[in-house]
Amino acid sequence: GQNIDQPTEMTATEGAIVQINCTYQTSGFNGLFWYQQHAGEAPTFLSYNVLDGLEEKGRFSSFLSRSKGYSYLLLKELQMKDSASYLCAVRDSNYQLIWGAGTKLIIKP
Amino acid sequence: DAMVIQNPRYQVTQFGKPVTLSCSQTLNHNVMYWYQQKSSQAPKLLFHYYDKDFNNEADTPDNFQSRRPNTSFCFLDIRSPGLGDAAMYLCATSRAREGGPDTQYFGPGTRLTVL
Numbered sequence: 025g026q027n028i029d030q031p032t033e034m035t036a037t038e039g040a041i042v043q044i045n046c047t048y049q050t051s052g053f054n055g056l057f058w059y060q061q062h063a064g065e066a067p068t069f070l071s072y073n074v075l076d077g078l079e080e081k082g083r084f085s086s087f088l089s090r091s092k093g094y095s096y097l098l099l100k101e102l103q104m105k106d107s108a109s110y111l112c113a114v115r116d117s118n119y120q121l122i123w124g125a126g127t128k129l130i131i132k133p
Numbered sequence: 134d135a136m137v138i139q140n141p142r143y144q145v146t147q148f149g150k151p152v153t154l155s156c157s158q159t160l161n162h163n164v165m166y167w168y169q170q171k172s173s174q175a176p177k178l179l180f181h182y183y184d185k186d187f188n189n190e191a192d193t194p195d196n197f198q199s200r201r202p203n204t205s206f207c208f209l210d211i212r213s214p215g216l217g218d219a220a221m222y223l224c225a226t227s228r229a230r231e232g233g234p235d236t237q238y239f240g241p242g243t244r245l246t247v248l
Binding site: 032057065066067068069109111120121123124125126128 | 173244
């Protein structure tokens with residue numbers, strides 16, 4: 025079966041750096057997405073990786089290793105507003121999105 | 134601003150009473166999706182439209198139906214809501230490109246409560 029694994033919850037301190045990992049086993053691979061979801065709101069698109077390596081977007085970066093079935097989202101200079109769930113999703117060979125359950129990130133002052 | 138709009142944001146219905154959720158988009162995307170999401174769980178795809186072509190997920194209950202009268206609008210009908218159908222319902226859209234649909238963009242969601 026197809027599977028996305030992410031930690032359930034992480035805690036970090038305001039101003040620090042945090043790395044959220046995602047591992048996947050899917051039927052084929054056509055890209056990996058990271059979404060941010062604040063409590064009670066819809067997911068918003070953060071990043072997309074289809075080739076190996078690091079994609080940087082301001083305070084957020086996303087890394088992909090296709091051979092290892094692994095990605096991470098790196099958040100720098102954490103702010104209280106970054107408290108949210110972060111969902112990893114992989115597009116399989118049929119272009120279906122397979123979703124992880126999300127990692128709840130708690131930021132402490 | 135181009136966007137995905139869902140109405141209502143909060144819907145309360147009674148057990149067994151039909152309910153319709155609506156989604157509209159100004160992005161002119163030809164793919165539209167309906168997801169169900171329960172607390173601390175991954176979004177679960179119910180169905181999607183590729184233009185007018187309807188695609189139902191194998192495990193979507195018959196209780197859930199959908200209509201897409203035109204490019205901009207899509208509706209989710211729940212014929213006889215049960216307590217287990219209480220969830221956030223998310224509408225998303227994407228542009229279809231050669232090789233498959235592009236990034237999905239979500240509306241704000243409708244939170245359904247079943248009494």
